[in-house]
Amino acid sequence: MSTIESVEVLLTNPGRNFVTVRITTSDGATGLGDATLNGRELAVASYLRDHVAPILIGHDPAAIEGTWQYLYRGAYWRRGPVTMASIAAVDMALWDIKGKVAGLPVYQLLGGAVRRGLLTYGHASGAEIPQIFDSIREHLDEGYRAVRVQTAVPGLGQVYGVSAAGASGSGRYDYEPARPGTRPTEEQWDTRAYMRHLPTVFEAVRGEFGPELPLLHDGHHRMTPNQAGQLGRALEPYDLFWLEDCTPAENQQSLRRVRDLTSQPLAIGEIFNSIWDYQTLITEQLIDYVRSAVTHTGGITHLKKIMDFASLYQIKSGFHGPTDISPVGQAAALHLGLAIHNFGIQEYMRHSDPTLEVFHTSYTFADGLLHPGDVPGLGVEYDDQAGDAHGYSPAYLPVNRLTDGTMHDW
Ligand code: CS2
Numbered sequence: 001m002s003t004i005e006s007v008e009v010l011l012t013n014p015g016r017n018f019v020t021v022r023i024t025t026s027d028g029a030t031g032l033g034d035a036t037l038n039g040r041e042l043a044v045a046s047y048l049r050d051h052v053a054p055i056l057i058g059h060d061p062a063a064i065e066g067t068w069q070y071l072y073r074g075a076y077w078r079r080g081p082v083t084m085a086s087i088a089a090v091d092m093a094l095w096d097i098k099g100k101v102a103g104l105p106v107y108q109l110l111g112g113a114v115r116r117g118l119l120t121y122g123h124a125s126g127a128e129i130p131q132i133f134d135s136i137r138e139h140l141d142e143g144y145r146a147v148r149v150q151t152a153v154p155g156l157g158q159v160y161g162v163s164a165a166g167a168s169g170s171g172r173y174d175y176e177p178a179r180p181g182t183r184p185t186e187e188q189w190d191t192r193a194y195m196r197h198l199p200t201v202f203e204a205v206r207g208e209f210g211p212e213l214p215l216l217h218d219g220h221h222r223m224t225p226n227q228a229g230q231l232g233r234a235l236e237p238y239d240l241f242w243l244e245d246c247t248p249a250e251n252q253q254s255l256r257r258v259r260d261l262t263s264q265p266l267a268i269g270e271i272f273n274s275i276w277d278y279q280t281l282i283t284e285q286l287i288d289y290v291r292s293a294v295t296h297t298g299g300i301t302h303l304k305k306i307m308d309f310a311s312l313y314q315i316k317s318g319f320h321g322p323t324d325i326s327p328v329g330q331a332a333a334l335h336l337g338l339a340i341h342n343f344g345i346q347e348y349m350r351h352s353d354p355t356l357e358v359f360h361t362s363y364t365f366a367d368g369l370l371h372p373g374d375v376p377g378l379g380v381e382y383d384d385q386a387g388d389a390h391g392y393s394p395a396y397l398p399v400n401r402l403t404d405g406t407m408h409d410w
């Protein structure tokens with residue numbers, strides 16, 4: 001029987017930090033998994049190196065469900081972002097190995113393709129309306145068929161998700177929220193100013209681009225349920241594809257209040273890590289889209305269970321895919337998205353060239369659709385030489401304060 005011979009934890013920073021697991025079997029097969037937890041990378045690396053790698057040596061690499069349960073139940077301490085990102089990385093690596101051994105892409109092991117490709121959205125943003133229009137046009141020119149729209153807010157400084165450089169090329173994703181340094185930077189927030197301004201932006205965007213284009217928006221956990229309901233109602237004339245993270249949703253039942261106030265489709269879950277975080281949201285149909293990443297939610301095995309549960313309630317996927325999900329985590333999301341019936345949309349921001357020199361991908365983006373490719377396994381290879389050239393370097397997500405200094409949700 002083939003056994004797990006080594007579990008390596010690879011840290012690299014080709015512009016931003018990534019934590020990658022590489023499992024090698026006694027037969028020489030290798031598999032990759034993504035464990036990147038933005039701003040807390042070293043905690044996951046230690047969990048994996050110190051507590052997971054030593055206990056996996058000698059295990060059967062083919063036993064994916066059994067290994068998942070061994071790491072989840074065996075730890076006694078369940079859930080949490082560090083544990084679940086660590087389990088996710090092992091899970092992805094084992095699916096990668098299973099695909100390579102079988103000679104099949106992972107989506108085939110999950111039941112095969114349900115569709116030709118995955119509808120994808122990109123991030124348009126700008127300080128003023130003309131820059132937002134340019135940014136949307138640039139995405140449409142690249143083939144995107146859906147766009148998320150984020151805007152600066154008059155009177156506030158740098159706002160999460162808004163490019164300072166406007167639309168043009170390399171500057172588009174310069175707002176990458178984790179900034180290099182040993183302390184988080186500070187941003188300022190005013191929910192009322194934001195709620196007044198946002199509907200005017202969507203009115204302008206709908207006026208310019210017409211009724212067809214799917215438009216999304218991320219509220220980044222900053223509203224109370226009542227505010228979220230009010231904003232959702234104000235945006236209804238502009239027919240959003242979804243309003244994301246309107247509240248932190250730690251109190252799942254509070255979404256009942258949002259639902260009572262607005263019929264706006266809702267997407268939540270990028271900071272969740274377990275099926276239990278969704279229980280009320282799914283069974284009471286309080287959301288429309290599951291925002292989890294494979295990377296932060298226990299891997300393909302666990303996110304597939306969440307999606308099967310969600311399918312009973314007509315809730316679809318909208319997997320998290322910013323650049324802090326590594327190309328390995330992104331590939332895993334694409335294989336899963338291609339194989340589940342209740343796929344909704346996939347987030348996609350192309351990684352930087354230095355990142356793609358470390359991670360050689362085989363997924364494709366054409367005519368607005370992503371496809372994971374047909375290479376056996378997940379279809380991503382790690383270039384050790386390129387990875388070793390960039391060591392870990394501290395970077396933190398910003399913190400957010402109200403104008404009087406009170407810490408606010410970010
Ligand atoms: C965002 C992310 O993609 C999104 O919807 O909310 O950019 C998020 O801020 C980062 O992943 C945080 O690490």
Ligand code: MG
Nearest residue numbers: 218244245270
């Ligand atoms: Mg988000």
